[in-house]
Every structure is written in C-alpha cells, then in structure tokens.
Amino acid sequence: MSNVGLLYVGAVLFVNGLMLLGKVEGKSAGVFNLFVGSLQVITPIYVIISNPHDSWTILQASGTFLFGFTYLYVGINNLCDLDATGFGWYSLWVSIMAVGYSIVTFIHFNDYKFGIIWLMWSFLWFLFFRLLALNKDIGRFTGWVTMIQSWLTATIPAFLSLIGVWTQVSALVISAVTAAVVVSFIILYFSTKTIKKKHSSLDVSAT
Numbered sequence: 301m302s303n304v305g306l307l308y309v310g311a312v313l314f315v316n317g318l319m320l321l322g323k324v325e326g327k328s329a330g331v332f333n334l335f336v337g338s339l340q341v342i343t344p345i346y347v348i349i350s351n352p353h354d355s356w357t358i359l360q361a362s363g364t365f366l367f368g369f370t371y372l373y374v375g376i377n378n379l380c381d382l383d384a385t386g387f388g389w390y391s392l393w394v395s396i397m398a399v400g401y402s403i404v405t406f407i408h409f410n411d412y413k414f415g416i417i418w419l420m421w422s423f424l425w426f427l428f429f430r431l432l433a434l435n436k437d438i439g440r441f442t443g444w445v446t447m448i449q450s451w452l453t454a455t456i457p458a459f460l461s462l463i464g465v466w467t468q469v470s471a472l473v474i475s476a477v478t479a480a481v482v483v484s485f486i487i488l489y490f491s492t493k494t495i496k497k498k499h500s501s502l503d504v505s506a507t
Contacts, residue, residue, distance in 0.1 A: 301364045303461040305343055310455030312336040312371055313446050320443030330378030337371030340364050356408070363401050366394050370425075388433025391425040398422035413466075413474050417453045420481070424449055441492045445485060452481060 301309070312333055319329040344361035351357040373387045402418035405411045427445060430436040460466040 301340075301360070301367070302343060303458045305340055305364065306454050306458035307462070308336050308339060309367055310450045310453075310458060313450035313454060316374065317443050317445075317447035317450055320439055320446060326378040330375040333371040333375030333378065337368050337373075337375055340368030340371065344368070359404070366397060370394065384432040388429050388431065391428035392433065395422045395425035395429060398425060412471050413457070413469070416474060416478050417457065420449055420453050420478075438492075441489050444488050444492070448481065448484065452477065 315324055315329050315332050318324040319326060344364040347361040347364075348358050351361075370387075370391070373390060376382065377384050377387055398418050398421050402415050402422065405418055406415035424442075424445060427438060427442045431438050431442050457466055460469065
C-alpha cells in the first residue's frame with residue numbers, strides 16, 4: 301500500500317471510529333468510505349497490471365484489496381441501510397488473512413514494524429466480526445480501538461514515511477508503543493463494560 305493510501309486509511313478509520321461512538325451519522329461516514337474504498341481498489345489493480353510477473357509485489361498489492369473492499373462494503377451498507385452481518389463474516393476472513401500477511405511481513409520482508417501493524421489490523425477486523433456477525437455489545441470499545449488504530453497503524457506511519465523518517469523509528473520504540481497500546485485496549489475494554497453496567501443499573505432503578 302502506498303503511503304498516500306495508508307494516510308487515507310487513517311482518515312477513514314478515524315471517521316468510522318467516530319461513527320461507532322455515535323459522533324458521525326452512518327450515511328455521512330458511508331460516503332467517505334466509498335471515496336477511500338475506491339482508491340484502495342483502483343491503486344492495487346494498477347500495481348498488478350504494471351507488475352504482472354512480480355509475485356511479491358502482487359502479494360503486497362493484494363493486501364490493499366482487503367482494505368478497499370472493507371470500505372466499499374461499509375459505505376454501501378450504510379448508504380443503503382443494509383444488514384451488516386455479511387460484512388461481519390467478511391471481517392472474520394480478513395482477520396485471518398491479516399495474520400498471514402503479518403507472518404510474511406515478518407519473515408520474508410523482515411519488516412518488524414508492519415508485521416506488528418498487520419496484527420493490530422487483524423485484531424480490529426476480529427472486533428468487527430464480533431460486533432456485526434455475532435452481535436456482541438462491544439460498539440463503544442470497537443469505536444475507541446478504531447480511533448486509536450487510525451493514528452497508530454495508519455496516519456502516523458504514513459506521515460512519517462512521507463517525510464522520510466519512518467525508517468529511523470527504532471524497534472525499541474515500536475515495542476514500547478505496542479505494549480502501551482495493548483494495555484490501553486485492556487483498560488478500555490473493562491472501562492466500557494463498567495460504564496455499560498452502570499447505565500443498566502440506572503435504567504433498572506428508574507423503572
């Protein structure tokens with residue numbers, strides 16, 4: 301995925317996170333998802349056509365389709381008020397594939413940073429599966445995870461790459477940030493559950 305494309309992945313994740321948190325209306329977010337989804341489908345098609353015999357370039361381009369079809373799916377679902385169960389099950393498939401892309405990134409490309417980022421994306425897609433296919437009550441938690449990942453896995457790496465300093469970020473910094481993110485996700489999960497329980501108690505008391 302190009303750095304420009306990754307930058308706009310950050311933008312659409314930011315908008316979708318706000319949507320899950322109830323700050324952005326679904327159809328409004330849907331329009332932006334179509335913009336970014338189209339970009340993430342057209343770009344890898346061009347890359348594949350331009351490099352028909354380069355299997356590793358084609359593999360990397362194929363990963364971009366995971367994002368493109370995700371955002372097109374979300375955009376069409378939101379604009380047409382469709383049931384999101386299908387997208388939820390698609391997210392499970394993508395979550396599994398993202399683990400595969402992570403392994404290849406670690407082993408073949410020797411890229412520790414994006415190997416971790418692929419694992420984070422796998423976790424995010426797994427949350428979409430649980431939220432939309434299994435109807436788990438994790439909307440707020442998923443919204444916050446999406447917001448955090450919009451910056452840490454897309455916007456910041458893309459911007460640092462565009463200005464030429466991403467390669468200077470050490471593995472130690474990435475490890476520290478990853479550990480902090482994991483801890484923050486755990487805290488967020490339990491804090492959103494606590495808030496939910498408090499609201500439920502207030503509702504029961506009111507009745």
